[in-house]
Amino acid sequence: MSEKELTTRQNLRFDELWAYDPAPESPDYVKIEEQYNLFIDGKFQEPASGRYFETINPANEKLLSRVARADKSDLDKAVAAARKAYEGVWSKMPAKERGKYIYRIARLLQERAREFAILESMDTGKPIRESRDVDIPIVIAHFFYYAGWADKLKYAFPGVDPRPLGVAGQIIPWNFPLLMAAWKIAPALATGNTVVIKPASSTPLTLLRLGELIRDAGLPDGVVNIVTGPGEIGNAIANHPGIDKIAFTGSTEIGRTIQEASLRTGKKYTLELGGKAANIVFDDAPVEEAVEGIVNGIFFNQGHVCCAGSRLLVQEGVADELVHKLKMRMETLILGDPLDKNTDIGAINSKGQLDSILGYLTDGVESGLQIYQTKCQLPEKGFWCPPTLVENVSQAHRIVQEEVFGPVLTIQTFRTPEEAVSLANNTPYGLSGGIWTDKGSKIFKVGKGIRAGVIWANTFNKFDPTSPFGGYKESGMGREGGIHGLLPYLEISQ
Numbered sequence: 487m488s489e490k491e492l493t494t495r496q497n498l499r500f501d502e503l504w505a506y507d508p509a510p511e512s513p514d515y516v517k518i519e520e521q522y523n524l525f526i527d528g529k530f531q532e533p534a535s536g537r538y539f540e541t542i543n544p545a546n547e548k549l550l551s552r553v554a555r556a557d558k559s560d561l562d563k564a565v566a567a568a569r570k571a572y573e574g575v576w577s578k579m580p581a582k583e584r585g586k587y588i589y590r591i592a593r594l595l596q597e598r599a600r601e602f603a604i605l606e607s608m609d610t611g612k613p614i615r616e617s618r619d620v621d622i623p624i625v626i627a628h629f630f631y632y633a634g635w636a637d638k639l640k641y642a643f644p645g646v647d648p649r650p651l652g653v654a655g656q657i658i659p660w661n662f663p664l665l666m667a668a669w670k671i672a673p674a675l676a677t678g679n680t681v682v683i684k685p686a687s688s689t690p691l692t693l694l695r696l697g698e699l700i701r702d703a704g705l706p707d708g709v710v711n712i713v714t715g716p717g718e719i720g721n722a723i724a725n726h727p728g729i730d731k732i733a734f735t736g737s738t739e740i741g742r743t744i745q746e747a748s749l750r751t752g753k754k755y756t757l758e759l760g761g762k763a764a765n766i767v768f769d770d771a772p773v774e775e776a777v778e779g780i781v782n783g784i785f786f787n788q789g790h791v792c793c794a795g796s797r798l799l800v801q802e803g804v805a806d807e808l809v810h811k812l813k814m815r816m817e818t819l820i821l822g823d824p825l826d827k828n829t830d831i832g833a834i835n836s837k838g839q840l841d842s843i844l845g846y847l848t849d850g851v852e853s854g855l856q857i858y859q860t861k862c863q864l865p866e867k868g869f870w871c872p873p874t875l876v877e878n879v880s881q882a883h884r885i886v887q888e889e890v891f892g893p894v895l896t897i898q899t900f901r902t903p904e905e906a907v908s909l910a911n912n913t914p915y916g917l918s919g920g921i922w923t924d925k926g927s928k929i930f931k932v933g934k935g936i937r938a939g940v941i942w943a944n945t946f947n948k949f950d951p952t953s954p955f956g957g958y959k960e961s962g963m964g965r966e967g968g969i970h971g972l973l974p975y976l977e978i979s980q
Contacts, residue, residue: 528707571708585636611833756964761917
């Protein structure tokens with residue numbers, strides 16, 4: 487190949503050199519009912535109001551199903567069923583028997599993993615590769631993990647008497663519907679509590695399918711209850727006198743409201759809220775590996791990740807090289823049909839969220855920031871945002887301080903480790919962070935200085951059910967996962 491041909495080839499975009507053939511996963515593998523009711527006391531029941539709302543596929547805006555809209559009377563019924571199951575069956579059942587039920591849920595999820603992965607991608611817009619290879623396997627792992635703890639609580643907390651709290655009210659977000667449900671349901675059941683759980687109104691289908699699985703697993707009636715509906719139902723859960731514990735994952739704004747309600751009513755609570763994580767790359771880091779970690783940190787699940795590495799901090803000596811390679815890597819990302827196994831970037835979950843993301847970008851342009859977006863072609867239907875870099879930012883810009891919750895990465899440079907730590911900590915959030923360097927001592931020194939609940943070293947967005955997850959400051963309080971995830975569902979006495 488001549489030098490001219492080589493130069494021409496290097497200047498071509500990835501999709502001009504070659505393209506993958508479509509590799510679609512069939513939506514026909516999943517049967518979606520035309521209408522879903524509330525799951526209360528082991529049965530699917532019509533809402534008292536007789537009202538339903540629609541849930542759509544964000545990739546094509548097609549109707550998926552109509553879902554029951556619960557009201558206060560439905561919630562009262564669910565709480566009463568959970569209380570009856572707690573007092574009559576679940577808290578009195580031998581712990582090893584409870585563990586068997588949780589284990590059975592995990593096994594059934596294994597058998598139906600493909601079905602749940604497809605449904606999750608259709609309901610959320612995330613790529614099937616992520617649902618299939620990340621979300622569902624971690625869901626299964628959480629149920630297996632906490633099944634093992636059910637009869638070992640005295641080993642987890644030696645010298646004390648751990649007892650369940652009663653009825654747990656749980657509110658989950660739309661970015662990881664089934665995964666967040668597993669994070670909450672599994673430890674609650676393992677510790678002997680019963681559950682009333684509400685999914686986000688835009689992504690209720692996999693949790694309702696989990697209700698079917700729980701029924702098929704033979705779990706006693708009322709141990710898990712699912713109420714679907716608007717945000718008002720979540721607020722009613724937080725204020726309900728029959729609920730003993732609140733677990734919430736979502737926005738910081740709503741988290742504050744739930745915290746106030748929990749303090750007023752004396753409930754225990756855990757809050758996993760927003761984030762604005764710094765992904766710090768030092769000049770001694772392996773650049774190519776760092777680029778892959780940056781891409782995974784911000785573009786995984788279209789940036790709909792509270793712990794996303796949405797702020798890139800690069801040491802000056804390597805900044806130009808890294809940003810150049812990052813842009814080249816971004817051009818290889820495939821945006822499109824979430825059910826295509828080649829897809830890297832799926833659809834934004836809703837029109838409202840897309841409008842919010844575009845609002846930040848418009849504000850950035852008006853503020854004189856430099857916006858770089860990949861040259862991918864956006865589908866005509868659905869909600870889409872291409873992978874985006876924002877350069878020339880300062881610490882004071884809104885896009886640096888506030889959670890965008892989309893595929894948008896800001897870039898800043900630093901000179902010293904002390905400056906990197908200062909920049910990383912200079913936000914209201916403290917959920918996660920990343921460090922890229924070949925020096926172990928630097929990892930420990932910088933990591934200890936970052937005020938965040940989770941720090942990844944030379945990787946990003948790695949999760950394990952044995953490891954606790956949670957944040958500081960505006961990112962919430964309490965931990966989920968590991969032994970730490972059992973504690974919020976227990977009353978500890980000597």
